[in-house]
Amino acid sequence: MTGLLDAQEVSVRYGSLAALDGVDLRIHDGQRHALIGPNGAGKTTLLNVLGGSTKPQRGTVRFDGRDIGRLGPAARARRGINRIHQRPAVFPTLTATENVVVAALPRVIPRRRWWPGGRRRTAEHLAGPLLDQMGLTA
Numbered sequence: 001m002t003g004l005l006d007a008q009e010v011s012v013r014y015g016s017l018a019a020l021d022g023v024d025l026r027i028h029d030g031q032r033h034a035l036i037g038p039n040g041a042g043k044t045t046l047l048n049v050l051g052g053s054t055k056p057q058r059g060t061v062r063f064d065g066r067d068i069g070r071l072g073p074a075a076r077a078r079r080g081i082n083r084i085h086q087r088p089a090v091f092p093t094l095t096a097t098e099n100v101v102v103a104a105l106p107r108v109i110p111r112r113r114w115w116p117g118g119r120r121r122t123a124e125h126l127a128g129p130l131l132d133q134m135g136l137t138a
């Protein structure tokens, strides 16, 4: 069975150093995964490959059945793959909800041309439960 996110045989080399060597990862819809490993194991490199900021020399990344290997980070974000970085980078002038709404907007915009109540309201509906899940509502 294929996953929602499927990486197969992903390899990234930096000169003679193999940062990733034939990595397979399959994540099904609704699953939550953690990736652990020592410093230099290749965790960030793998996230960069999934997010589209690093192109692997070998291997494929499929999302929702489609090969997304040629898509950059912005196009992947519009499909629902968002990469966040180790150091949080928030918009300091926006509220917590607004920051999450900004992240949710790309998911709202491409799917339909028209949203009941508008895109912003829809994004707020997406953001609310997410903030709640993370214990950030207050």
Ligand SMILES: Nc1ncnc2c1ncn2[C@@H]1O[C@H](COP(=O)(O)OP(=O)(O)OP(=O)(O)O)[C@@H](O)[C@H]1O
Residues within 6 Å of the ligand: 014, 017, 018, 019, 037, 038, 039, 040, 041, 042, 043, 044, 045, 046
């Ligand atoms: N741009 C780069 N150029 C050269 N080597 C790199 C580059 N990025 C990562 N590496 C090397 O690739 C290997 C994997 O690095 P990566 O940053 O993916 O590891 P990590 O698991 O995220 O480590 P950490 O726990 O320290 O964040 C390391 O040996 C690192 O030095």
Ligand SMILES: [Mg+2]
Residues within 6 Å of the ligand: 043, 044, 045
């Ligand atoms: Mg890292």
